[in-house]
Amino acid sequence: MSWAEMFDYELIRIGDFTLTVGAIIAVLIVLAVARLVVWSSLRVMRRFFNRRGIDIGRRYAIETFFKYFVYFFAIVEALHVAGVNLTPLLYGSAGLLVGVGIGVQQTFNDLASGLILLAEGSTDVGDVVQVGDLVGRVKRIGIRTSEIQTRDNTSIIIPNSKLVTDQVVNWSTNNQPTRFSVQVGVAYHSDVQLVTRLLLEAAAAHPDVLKDPPPRVQFADFGNSSLDFVLFFYSNEMMPIEFVRSDLRYRILELFRSHDIEIPFPQRDLWVRNAVAVQHSEEHSS
Numbered sequence: 001m002s003w004a005e006m007f008d009y010e011l012i013r014i015g016d017f018t019l020t021v022g023a024i025i026a027v028l029i030v031l032a033v034a035r036l037v038v039w040s041s042l043r044v045m046r047r048f049f050n051r052r053g054i055d056i057g058r059r060y061a062i063e064t065f066f067k068y069f070v071y072f073f074a075i076v077e078a079l080h081v082a083g084v085n086l087t088p089l090l091y092g093s094a095g096l097l098v099g100v101g102i103g104v105q106q107t108f109n110d111l112a113s114g115l116i117l118l119a120e121g122s123t124d125v126g127d128v129v130q131v132g133d134l135v136g137r138v139k140r141i142g143i144r145t146s147e148i149q150t151r152d153n154t155s156i157i158i159p160n161s162k163l164v165t166d167q168v169v170n171w172s173t174n175n176q177p178t179r180f181s182v183q184v185g186v187a188y189h190s191d192v193q194l195v196t197r198l199l200l201e202a203a204a205a206h207p208d209v210l211k212d213p214p215p216r217v218q219f220a221d222f223g224n225s226s227l228d229f230v231l232f233f234y235s236n237e238m239m240p241i242e243f244v245r246s247d248l249r250y251r252i253l254e255l256f257r258s259h260d261i262e263i264p265f266p267q268r269d270l271w272v273r274n275a276v277a278v279q280h281s282e283e284h285s286s
Helices: 005-008 023-051 056-081 085-102 105-120 160-165 192-204 241-258 275-285
Strands: 010-014 016-018 128-132 132-139 145-150 155-159 169-172 180-185 217-222 227-235
Touching: 005 016, 023 056, 056 105, 056 132, 056 275, 105 132, 105 145, 105 155, 128 160, 145 160, 145 227, 145 275, 180 192, 180 241, 192 217, 192 227, 227 241
Parallel strands: none
Antiparallel strands: 010 016, 128 132, 128 169, 132 145, 145 155, 180 227, 217 227
16 A cells, blocks of 8 residues: 555545545644644743743743644644534534523633633732632633632632632732731730830741831720730731731730730629519518
8 A cells, every 4th residue: 555545545434524544644743733833932932031030920821822822723723634624613613602601601701711810910820819718829820710729738729700700819919018917905904015015026026027117016995805906017928927927926925924914804794683682672662
């Protein structure tokens, strides 16, 4: 069998469609070329990104768009060289989309949200975000879902629509340090100036608390059982911030105990009526 006869050898025939060995080889060549184009182009892009100092999130968005673009046209060309007539497929897909649109509208919403995230750049790979009660670092933004690594080093997959439609706090978009707080209550007989000094001392000793802007103490309120204070401090460590707060509470408690400053229990005044005395009083009045 000659090379020409081998390339024209029919593997599948369905109606007017015929799949030959040559068509399969052509499809593989198209996909290989597309893979080579993506690989070589990304190498050039990354060198350009490094020279320009483009952030990792913007790099990821551009690279992802480019890969989707190249692979989409590669698949279309592969179907064409395989002998697939795309015109009926396009007409049929329009009807199919109408038929299943309601059932998969959330999926299309996630797909559109993924394109918005990649194009808009409101949330990038590497950003620390808060979605509801979930706080974590964005590890990957896909076309439909995104991966977030939580403080517990657990990867959670969420639909992209949550990053677009829900209220999202992006702690990485602001280049300024973020302010946090620790609340504490002390007994009413405490020296408030000493309390203020000890709170500032605890903050100043922690390596993750910034010196500029400096920590501040607020006398927040006269509580039911305590004088309420709030220690405000700034830090760049968003992910482990709960451990920073915990360290501060340990140190505050240690300083308060060494200076005999009491953190009171909730107090309630309880009045007990003497039932016998009340009964005698009622009998006497009658």
